[in-house]
Amino acid sequence: MSAISLRNVKKAYGKNEVVHGVDFEAAAGEFVVILGPSGCGKSTLLRMVAGLESVTAGDIEIGGRVVNALEPRERGCAMVFQNYALYPHMSVADNIGYSLKVAGVPRSTRETRVKAVAESLGLGEFLRRKPGQLSGGQRQRVAMGRAMIREPLVFLYDEPLSNLDAKLRVAMRVEIRRLHQKLGTTTLFVTHDQVEAMTLADRIVVMNKGVIEQVGTPADVYHRPQSTYVASFIGAPGMNILPARLGAGSSLLLLDDGQTVDLAGHPGGSDLPNEVHVGIRAESISLANHGRGVRAKVHFTEELGSSRLLHAEVGSTPIIVSSKDAGIIEPGAEVNLELPPDSLHFFNPDSGRRIAH
Ligand SMILES: Nc1ncnc2c1ncn2[C@@H]1O[C@H](COP(=O)(O)OP(=O)(O)OP(=O)(O)O)[C@@H](O)[C@H]1O
Ligand SMILES: [Mg+2]
Numbered sequence: 318m319s320a321i322s323l324r325n326v327k328k329a330y331g332k333n334e335v336v337h338g339v340d341f342e343a344a345a346g347e348f349v350v351i352l353g354p355s356g357c358g359k360s361t362l363l364r365m366v367a368g369l370e371s372v373t374a375g376d377i378e379i380g381g382r383v384v385n386a387l388e389p390r391e392r393g394c395a396m397v398f399q400n401y402a403l404y405p406h407m408s409v410a411d412n413i414g415y416s417l418k419v420a421g422v423p424r425s426t427r428e429t430r431v432k433a434v435a436e437s438l439g440l441g442e443f444l445r446r447k448p449g450q451l452s453g454g455q456r457q458r459v460a461m462g463r464a465m466i467r468e469p470l471v472f473l474y475d476e477p478l479s480n481l482d483a484k485l486r487v488a489m490r491v492e493i494r495r496l497h498q499k500l501g502t503t504t505l506f507v508t509h510d511q512v513e514a515m516t517l518a519d520r521i522v523v524m525n526k527g528v529i530e531q532v533g534t535p536a537d538v539y540h541r542p543q544s545t546y547v548a549s550f551i552g553a554p555g556m557n558i559l560p561a562r563l564g565a566g567s568s569l570l571l572l573d574d575g576q577t578v579d580l581a582g583h584p585g586g587s588d589l590p591n592e593v594h595v596g597i598r599a600e601s602i603s604l605a606n607h608g609r610g611v612r613a614k615v616h617f618t619e620e621l622g623s624s625r626l627l628h629a630e631v632g633s634t635p636i637i638v639s640s641k642d643a644g645i646i647e648p649g650a651e652v653n654l655e656l657p658p659d660s661l662h663f664f665n666p667d668s669g670r671r672i673a674h
Contacts, residue, residue: 318345319380319470326375337527346501352514353524359507367394393470397477401460403448410444413462434462454485474506545669548596554637556596574632576611596662599639605655615650
């Protein structure tokens with residue numbers, strides 16, 4: 318188990334800087350997920366840790382040792398990719414044991430270790446098969462076996478599940494988490510899928526355009542997003558964001574269509590600037606009786622089985638409400654929404670950063 322630490326790490330391709338000074342630390346044994354949309358620099362960051370990409374500035378440390386100048390094979394990282402490229406002509410056993418063979422490990426030792434790794438991944442009965450005779454999930458596990466057998470200091474995963482169908486993805490998620498519990502190897506896992514991040518991570522690093530927006534536990538990033546970016550990215554649906562102004566005596570919020578939300582009882586009301594972006598989760602909103610709360614117009618509803626999402630608009634601002642008990646609501650219907658003051662998040666409209674309260 319080795320801690321990984323990145324200090325002001327930058328990457329430029331020619332003049333184009335794509336990672337702008339990233340700082341974070343994964344403690345020994347921690348499972349850290351790097352989350353962000355396509356092109357934000359996740360793979361670049363991971364490849365710099367692995368040594369497949371040089372670092373333009375800053376330091377990367379693994380197990381207390383700066384690895385910037387080390388070759389990939391000297392860093393003790395094992396990497397699993399989305400396209401895991403098994404050797405098609407080799408058996409499962411030979412694929413898993415390949416790195417040991419190259420390293421000159423004697424056959425009997427190799428066989429024992431391959432067997433142990435394959436057993437731990439539920440691949441014991443497939444050792445003689447070729448990759449072409451396996452399902453996608455089994456192939457993914459072979460790729461993981463190939464990484465595990467080297468007993469690496471750290472595991473690096475780059476979107477390893479995105480080629481799998483939805484059901485298998487969920488099953489492999491559980492498998493990866495179980496494996497981590499058993500081995501306790503420090504892990505960096507890259508994904509653009511926030512559900513994957515929420516379910517796998519001890520901590521999530523949320524990235525946006527080459528910078529870190531927030532580092533926190535899944536509960537942190539969900540319940541205390543530090544920016545509107547994180548608030549909208551995390552959760553399905555993301556947090557609703559409504560532009561608003563502060564009304565008389567800071568006890569009222571004025572929404573863009575002139576409707577008001579009572580802030581009575583909100584701890585930080587008096588510290589707020591004049592204009593804010595107000596965040597509220599879909600499940601924090603409830604349907605209210607006529608004459609209460611704010612009026613919204615429903616455009617359509619989305620049935621999720623255990624709940625329903627109402628896609629509505631307050632004035633011209635879209636808002637999504639999650640409701641367990643709403644009956645059928647026709648498109649065009651008007652509903653009243655209760656926005657409880659203690660469920661509101663406030664963000665600076667210019668910077669998008671959370672306003673502490
Ligand atoms: N070899 C390269 N030369 C020039 N630019 C590159 C190179 N590799 C990546 N980039 C650029 O760096 C940025 C970050 O790329 P990166 O692959 O790290 O994104 P990502 O977050 O992994 O995205 P995705 O989710 O699509 O895999 C992108 O704008 C990309 O075009
Ligand atoms: Mg990538």
